[in-house]
Amino acid sequence: MPIVRVEMWPGRTEAQKAELARVITDAVVTIAHTTPEATFVIFEDIAKENWAQGGVLASQKKEKK
Amino acid sequence: MPIVRVEMWPGRTEAQKAELARVITDAVVTIAHTTPEATFVIFEDIAKENWAQGGVLASQKKEKK
Amino acid sequence: MPIVRVEMWPGRTEAQKAELARVITDAVVTIAHTTPEATFVIFEDIAKENWAQGGVLASQKKEKK
Amino acid sequence: MPIVRVEMWPGRTEAQKAELARVITDAVVTIAHTTPEATFVIFEDIAKENWAQGGVLASQKKEKK
Amino acid sequence: MPIVRVEMWPGRTEAQKAELARVITDAVVTIAHTTPEATFVIFEDIAKENWAQGGVLASQKKEKK
Amino acid sequence: MPIVRVEMWPGRTEAQKAELARVITDAVVTIAHTTPEATFVIFEDIAKENWAQGGVLASQKKEKK
Numbered sequence: 001m002p003i004v005r006v007e008m009w010p011g012r013t014e015a016q017k018a019e020l021a022r023v024i025t026d027a028v029v030t031i032a033h034t035t036p037e038a039t040f041v042i043f044e045d046i047a048k049e050n051w052a053q054g055g056v057l058a059s060q061k062k063e064k065k
Numbered sequence: 066m067p068i069v070r071v072e073m074w075p076g077r078t079e080a081q082k083a084e085l086a087r088v089i090t091d092a093v094v095t096i097a098h099t100t101p102e103a104t105f106v107i108f109e110d111i112a113k114e115n116w117a118q119g120g121v122l123a124s125q126k127k128e129k130k
Numbered sequence: 131m132p133i134v135r136v137e138m139w140p141g142r143t144e145a146q147k148a149e150l151a152r153v154i155t156d157a158v159v160t161i162a163h164t165t166p167e168a169t170f171v172i173f174e175d176i177a178k179e180n181w182a183q184g185g186v187l188a189s190q191k192k193e194k195k
Numbered sequence: 196m197p198i199v200r201v202e203m204w205p206g207r208t209e210a211q212k213a214e215l216a217r218v219i220t221d222a223v224v225t226i227a228h229t230t231p232e233a234t235f236v237i238f239e240d241i242a243k244e245n246w247a248q249g250g251v252l253a254s255q256k257k258e259k260k
Numbered sequence: 261m262p263i264v265r266v267e268m269w270p271g272r273t274e275a276q277k278a279e280l281a282r283v284i285t286d287a288v289v290t291i292a293h294t295t296p297e298a299t300f301v302i303f304e305d306i307a308k309e310n311w312a313q314g315g316v317l318a319s320q321k322k323e324k325k
Numbered sequence: 326m327p328i329v330r331v332e333m334w335p336g337r338t339e340a341q342k343a344e345l346a347r348v349i350t351d352a353v354v355t356i357a358h359t360t361p362e363a364t365f366v367i368f369e370d371i372a373k374e375n376w377a378q379g380g381v382l383a384s385q386k387k388e389k390k
Contacts, residue, residue: 055234101249196269
């Protein structure tokens with residue numbers, strides 16, 4: 001029943017999410033010994049004005065990554 | 066203080082969410098012995114391109130449910 | 131694919147969780163038009179010293195519910 | 196590594212979120228003895244039709260706060 | 261209805277959590293214009309063997325903070 | 326800033342979590358174009374009596390995976 005949740009800034013394409021879902025699922029199945037059907041991957045886009053490090057919103061500082 | 070969080074694909078109407086909130090709250094109050102005022106239900110819509118099972122995005126396979 | 135997450139204070143028995151899972155799943159299936167197999171319910175116990183309302187930990191005030 | 200997640204109804208400005216991120220980070224650094232760089236704050240807006248108390252969606256009752 | 265969730269490594273005392281809950285609630289009430297009673301703070305301890313940065317579990321590298 | 330959260334049943338060793346963290350981080354860095362330092366992986370063990378599919382707790386049915 002692994003549920004994997006990936007929070008990232010917006011901007012990744014559906015193709016990137018599809019590849020991430022595939023690779024992460026493979027890793028979970030292989031390493032944690034489960035089945036693909038029992039493995040879920042959920043993506044959540046977090047806008048930069050909704051995410052802060054060091055007390056500063058990502059929308060208000062120099063982008064680093 | 067029960068907090069119930071429901072993640073579903075988009076497409077449910079506000080009426081469906083209202084009914085779900087009512088029925089889930091009743092269940093929690095009755096079975097877990099709390100009060101309605103202390104019970105919260107939060108809905109989150111997860112787009113199909115943000116949700117994968119078996120390593121495949123729901124937006125890229127045959128819909129099943 | 132509904133995923134329902136229920137956060138409560140500790141103290142509910144496995145029997146209460148089993149009944150909650152059954153009733154919540156029925157509600158989701160009926161109202162949101164999905165299948166039981168696609169519906170997941172996850173419980174998380176939150177200790178009272180890890181939960182505050184009004185700025186006061188539940189472990190440090192009069193219990194209300 | 197503290198990760199702080201703030202769920203609120205929509206309507207707060209980016210300036211309010213920036214101030215909240217700053218003040219919460221200061222509190223976590225000071226009280227929990229970590230560093231600003233290791234402290235993250237994430238905001239999630241929850242629409243009123245996605246949030247219920249007492250079994251009633253916030254979008255369907257008198258606003259209280 | 262703000263719900264604030266704080267994930268940290270274990271080791272903070274109940275007194276630290278109590279102070280954090282109080283200060284964070286004050287900040288949310290003042291900055292986001294809500295009431296103390298409507299503001300919840302939930303703490304979750306994440307063990308170091310359950311938390312990785314840079315692909316390395318915190319339990320397996322030099323502690324930094 | 327990707328934050329990856331992996332919920333699984335208990336029973337995986339720290340070595341399995343370490344390998345999962347490494348492989349998932351590699352995948353996120355490569356596919357989503359971020360840095361290892363900005364990528365976090367958090368594991369949460371969900372006991373079988375806290376997890377239901379089809380309205381039945383995993384602790385109360387035949388194990389399948």
